[in-house]
Amino acid sequence: MFGMGFSEIFMIAVVAILALGPDKLPKAMYEIAKYFKVLKKTINDAKTSFEQEVRIAELKEDAQKYKESINKTKESVRKKLTFEELEEIKSGLNSAKEVANKNLEEIKKDIDSVKNIDTKQSTKNKTKESNKNKEVRKS
Numbered sequence: 473m474f475g476m477g478f479s480e481i482f483m484i485a486v487v488a489i490l491a492l493g494p495d496k497l498p499k500a501m502y503e504i505a506k507y508f509k510v511l512k513k514t515i516n517d518a519k520t521s522f523e524q525e526v527r528i529a530e531l532k533e534d535a536q537k538y539k540e541s542i543n544k545t546k547e548s549v550r551k552k553l554t555f556e557e558l559e560e561i562k563s564g565l566n567s568a569k570e571v572a573n574k575n576l577e578e579i580k581k582d583i584d585s586v587k588n589i590d591t592k593q594s595t596k597n598k599t600k601e602s603n604k605n606k607e608v609r610k611s
Contacts, residue, residue: 517594524586531579538572 492500546565 524583528583531583535576542569 488500489497542565
C-alpha cells in the first residue's frame with residue numbers, strides 16, 4: 473500500500489495511538505476515511521462531467537464536418553449539372569438534410585437525458601450523504 477511495508481504501517485499506527493490516544497483514534501480514522509471518500513467522489517464527478525463535455529464537443533464537430541461536406545458537394549454539383557438535374561438532386565439533399573436534422577435532435581435529446589440522469593444521481597448521492605451524516609450525528 474503506497475509503497476510501504478508492514479513495519480512502516482505498524483510504526484504509523486503506534487505513533488497515531490500515542491498522539492491521539494485510543495479514544496480519539498477511531499473518530500480520526502473515520503474522518504480521514506470520510507475525507508478520502510468525498511475526494512474520490514468529487515474526482516469521479518469531475519471526470520464524468522469532463523467526458524460528457526468532450527463527447528458533446530465531438531458530436532458538434534462531427535455535425536459541422538457533415539454540414540461542410542454537404543455544402544462543398546452542393547457547390548460542386550451546382551457548377552456541373554443542368555437545372556433539371558439540379559432540382560432532382562436538391563430534393564434528395566433536402567430529404568437527407570431532414571434526416572440529419574432529426575438525428576441531431578435525437579442526439580441532443582440523448583445528451584440532455586444523460587445530463588438529467590447525472591443531475592438526479594448527484595442529488596440522490598448528496599441526499600444519502602446528508603442522511604448518513606444526520607444518523608451519525610444522532611448516534
